[in-house]
Amino acid sequence: MIKLAIIGYGQMGKMIEKLAANYDFEVVSRIDPRLGTEICPKDLNDAEIAVEFTQPDTAFANICKCVELGVKVVSGTTGWHEHLLKLKNFVADKGGSVVYGSNFSPGMNKFYEIVRAAAQIMKNMKDYDVYGYEMHHKYKKDSPSGTAKNLAKILINELPQKDKVIYDSLQRIKADDEFHFASVRSGNIPGEHRIGFDSEYDSIELRHTARSREGLAVGALLAAAWLSNKQGLYEFKEVLAGGKD
Numbered sequence: 188m189i190k191l192a193i194i195g196y197g198q199m200g201k202m203i204e205k206l207a208a209n210y211d212f213e214v215v216s217r218i219d220p221r222l223g224t225e226i227c228p229k230d231l232n233d234a235e236i237a238v239e240f241t242q243p244d245t246a247f248a249n250i251c252k253c254v255e256l257g258v259k260v261v262s263g264t265t266g267w268h269e270h271l272l273k274l275k276n277f278v279a280d281k282g283g284s285v286v287y288g289s290n291f292s293p294g295m296n297k298f299y300e301i302v303r304a305a306a307q308i309m310k311n312m313k314d315y316d317v318y319g320y321e322m323h324h325k326y327k328k329d330s331p332s333g334t335a336k337n338l339a340k341i342l343i344n345e346l347p348q349k350d351k352v353i354y355d356s357l358q359r360i361k362a363d364d365e366f367h368f369a370s371v372r373s374g375n376i377p378g379e380h381r382i383g384f385d386s387e388y389d390s391i392e393l394r395h396t397a398r399s400r401e402g403l404a405v406g407a408l409l410a411a412a413w414l415s416n417k418q419g420l421y422e423f424k425e426v427l428a429g430g431k432d
């Protein structure tokens with residue numbers, strides 16, 4: 188069994204703990220301010236790999252601390268990816284191993300491909316305006332979701348008629364080269380993302396709905412198993428693709 192640390196003992200951390208043994212992991216460490224534990228050799232308790240689901244402000248520092256201490260990391264925290272270039276250099280310098288991703292659901296990663304293909308089909312259909320819409324539970328700390336940002340990036344890259352995404356509410360008429368991506372936070376919704384193409388006559392909508400956090404936790408554990416014999420910085424989609432050695 189591989190010794191696993193759970194960093195961030197919240198909704199995702201607890202779900203990962205519940206499923207860990209099914210994927211040959213033994214949870215030897217739980218690190219969370221609420222438990223009075225921190226990322227240090229004593230509290231890591233000889234963990235070989237850590238899964239990190241905390242919050243945007245602390246994720247980058249958490250990952251760097253693990254790398255510094257020779258612990259491999261799978262990070263699912265969203266809202267910190269502006270530090271990726273710095274992390275890439277740090278990981279290369281220290282010989283660390285990290286997988287990151289905004290959405291560890293294998294289905295969502297297929298949804299990215301479906302949205303890319305739809306955008307390629309729709310790119311010359313000038314009468315159709317694209318929109319995005321995402322919903323999550325009321326405890327989510329960042330908005331828009333990291334997944335929404337990935338979807339927006341795909342659409343901006345593929346659709347020549349769109350140059351920018353607007354996440355905020357619009358107090359004016361939307362320009363033709365903008366597309367609107369709205370966020371709703373309520374109740375206990377595990378995660379829903381919709382991409383639509385709307386015209387005067389009809390509307391086409393693609394939707395991904397997470398039924399629970401379980402699929403996301405399984406994806407994180409698969410990434411941790413995959414990372415156990417790898418070195419470097421990887422995005423989750425490389426895990427699904429079989430990855431580069």
Ligand SMILES: NC(=O)c1ccc[n+]([C@@H]2O[C@H](COP(=O)([O-])OP(=O)(O)OC[C@H]3O[C@@H](n4cnc5c(N)ncnc54)[C@H](OP(=O)(O)O)[C@@H]3O)[C@@H](O)[C@H]2O)c1
Pocket residue numbers: 194195196197198199200218219220221240241242243245249262263264265266288289290291292326327328329403
């Ligand atoms: N990639 C994916 O597939 C995926 C899936 C689901 C969620 N997420 C993301 O993962 C993150 C966590 O989600 P969640 O639903 O599990 O949130 P959550 O229930 O709020 O859990 C986060 C936990 O981390 C703790 N924490 C905060 N700072 C920490 C630190 N420096 N070290 C260790 N623990 C720390 C929090 O404690 P306090 O409450 O005391 O701050 C809390 O117990 C969010 O960014 C979310 O967007 C990603």
